[in-house]
Amino acid sequence: MTLGSKIAWDDTVLPFQLDRADIRGRVTRLDGLLNRILGQHAYPPAVEALVAEAVVLTALIGQTVKLRWKLSLQIRGDGPVRMIATDYYGPEAEGAPARIRAYAAFDADAPGIRAETDPFALLGQGYFAIIIDQGPDMTPYQGITPLSGTRLADCAETYFAQSEQLPTRFALGLGRSTTQTEAEHWRAGGMMLQHMPKSSPHAQGGGSGAGGLLAPQDIVHGDDAENWNRVNILLDTVEDIELTGPRVQPTDLLVRLFHEEIPRVFDAQVVQFGCTCSVERVHESLSAFSPEDIAEMITDDGLITADCQFCNAHYELDPAALTATDGSGPDSGPNSGDATGDATGND
Secondary structure, X not given: OOHHHHHHHOOEEEEEEEOOOOEEEEXXXXXXXXXXXXHOOOOOHHHHHHHHHHHHHHHHHHOOOOOOOEEEEEEEEOOOEEEEEEEEEOXXXXXXXXXXXXXXXXXXXXXXXXXXXXXXXXHOOEEEEEEEEOOOOOOOEEEEEEOOOOOHHHHHHHHHHHHOOOOEEEEEEEEEEOOOOOOOEEEEEEEEEEEOOOOOOOOOOOOOOHHHOOOHHHHOOHHHHHHHHHHHHHHOOOOHHXXXXXXXXXXXXXXXXXXXXXXXXXXOEEEEEOOOOOHHHHHHHHOOOOHHHHHHHOOXXXXXXXXXXXXXXXXXXXXXXXXXXXXXXXXXXXXXXXXOEEEEOOO
């Protein structure tokens, strides 16, 4: 492994297709992006692991969206970890990077939240949702399935089987990595397999998943089932170190796993951290409040403060400026885009 190959493949998503099996997929490696997301919060280790897994899934799933579309994952539970939210912003133009952001809401005082525990168990009962926003004047698409299995990847597989009738498999590897030249930091990688869509997929009988939900094997039959099972047996041989890298390049991994399936690769998509909060968006979100509500948000210093849950950007606004029609004000946000600030009168 050379420094050049590490730089070339880290923070990318590589689409591929297995022509013999009629299966498509993506493989991703995340390093700087993941550390940027996690480094902005003081998450307990188990919460970090959940957010890291959600980010890998977002990179793999989001790569299919079109230019300027947004794909979001929302995972909500009734346990100590109440929510994990991620956004994937499609590239602004061909060849441009995609952007990802993520955060978790959790009860910091919950028993066991900082202990070494099963991260998925911290979610409790809840749901896994994917939302696709195609832009202005378009109604967002939303699909929801219950949390199931023992990891977020299981939930994603159930989602695609139940909501999209698409057999899908995820293999993920993530954790803290240390090398001779780098301090301990997060690395993650993953591979997604998905059977090519059929004109009228259907399940024969009830689902074999938890609670009667559909599983991938319920919606493939005949030759498709044989191909699906064969490719999944090959994927079962992958090791975490091969997924996370950086020693094994994604193209070499595909050849090792699927050389008999005639793999073809396409252009890799670069992904980077990107938050869309801005002072203008905070103004926009506050415009929905009445003057009385605005007055209750004013701090002892005579300001209204707002914090972005994704990137921790902090905004301080003059209440008088909220009545301005030109949206002028001090801009301390990293980019323009969706409103993510939470206004509060509490210090």
